[in-house]
Amino acid sequence: MQFADRLAAAVKKTGSITCVGLDPRKAQLPRPLQDSVTEDTNKQWAAAYQTFCYEIIDVVKELVPCVKPQAAFFEALGPDGMVALGNVIRYAEQAGLLVITDGKRNDIGSTATAYADAYLGTSSPWGSDSLTVSPYLGRDSLEPFAEMCDQRDGGIFVLVKTSNPGGGLFQDRETEGQTLYQSVADLVRELNTTRLGECGYGPVGAVVGATYPEQLGELRQAMPTSWILIPGFGAQGGAAEDVLIGLDDKGLGAIVNNSRNLIFAHAREEYRERFSEMQWQDAVSEATRAMNQQLSR
């Protein structure tokens, strides 16, 4: 089944458009996991990250359609971290979750094909369904991904309008009345046209930050067949009313990522009083359910 259709099915099944971002960070890991690290080695931290993510997956697997591991935090632990990343992706897949690897990869020609081969679809050696991809290198860097999506039922999410404060420096540059992000959106839409699944969406999705709600509405119109991955909700400042504009009238077409506010919920004011750090998993569960609730309007 095509990636877009699998994502639609997962959203319908769970009744949720929440994507849980798996962004393990040493300093914020709950106490029991910090304590499991007896020697400050990459190997031990990688084991702690893996356990942390496994336990989150156990908690959220019935609650959400997908998870998004952030490759950077695993890569920062060297090869040991990447082995843990592979284990986490497979564990999530086996739990029935779709996995978006957040790698913001890309390169030219046959090297782009190698990244697509790595991270997309049903025979990814990582076990990943989809990947976030950077567009700076142009159309011929995105086509190999789209072709691999066809072959392996994979998906990609192309960076269009990112959630960071400085994202506009290049993305908002206007040429003949059209911003760079609008040009990227045009390419995204075009790459999807011949690839639509039964749900009406195709494998070429887009990343649009919750922190720019006006542009999100505009981009929802500009890319009517693209799933939009919306980061920046919660900790970065995006609110529910800012992201719901990304949905179509069937409640499909967008998934909303939240990392810190879910996976480190035990440290949030509102949960710290109710859950001890030893019950961090319960805080993850509560926070995920609360986010589903917020987005269910």
Added chain:
Amino acid sequence: MQFADRLAAAVKKTGSITCVGLDPRKAQLPRPLQDSVTEDTNKQWAAAYQTFCYEIIDVVKELVPCVKPQAAFFEALGPDGMVALGNVIRYAEQAGLLVITDGKRNDIGSTATAYADAYLGTSSPWGSDSLTVSPYLGRDSLEPFAEMCDQRDGGIFVLVKTSNPGGGLFQDRETEGQTLYQSVADLVRELNTTRLGECGYGPVGAVVGATYPEQLGELRQAMPTSWILIPGFGAQGGAAEDVLIGLDDKGLGAIVNNSRNLIFAHAREEYRERFSEMQWQDAVSEATRAMNQQLSR
């Protein structure tokens, strides 16, 4: 010692501006390495890639200042591939080569810091000196890299004008008389101003393709303190006269990458007649010396 100064010292010591691209590909590996793969598993291919790269490093370590492993080909083998990548980077470092990890990574804020932590400088868990970086996310995605360069004597090479035919789609878009790649070059130059090493260059370098010689000349002027990594020489069509314009009058400021034409030299017409596939290492040596010669004018 700062990355820029270490690179200058390595160029002077070897008398070479050649960067050997480590881009292992299954179908093109020399026969003895193909034969070492008895079962078609990622583990066995990763072992073959590792041996292939080790042997190349043995051959070129006295001939060139640096090597550039392409992360994508290792990632395409899943976690086994990344373990091999880590081994290859460390082996190159131990051989006295500088290592540019070609990952074209980036992300926002603290995630960019995680990538910088992963791949830059003297305590990289991969053992890497420097990393190629994509600029689409803007200034606040590049600053964390520049700061990590300061802390750990690392370097980055920001994609400015890439070598692929379609690179211009976004990179050449003009806004108020300035192309996108020129705007990125301005940011690169600015990030370097407070960070110059003794050689007059800073840690924030740029990627400019040999396939656009006119723009290379223009960008040499626009980024006078940036090392330029020039891909696209050889197999992609760039010639010696196209790349030498990237150098300053002391013969510093640019390194020229070549992957296929060096590491798979045994398969080139001119070497196939002189070396059997069992002597592929000799072909690598000859081709590397020939490239040094071509660029020594």
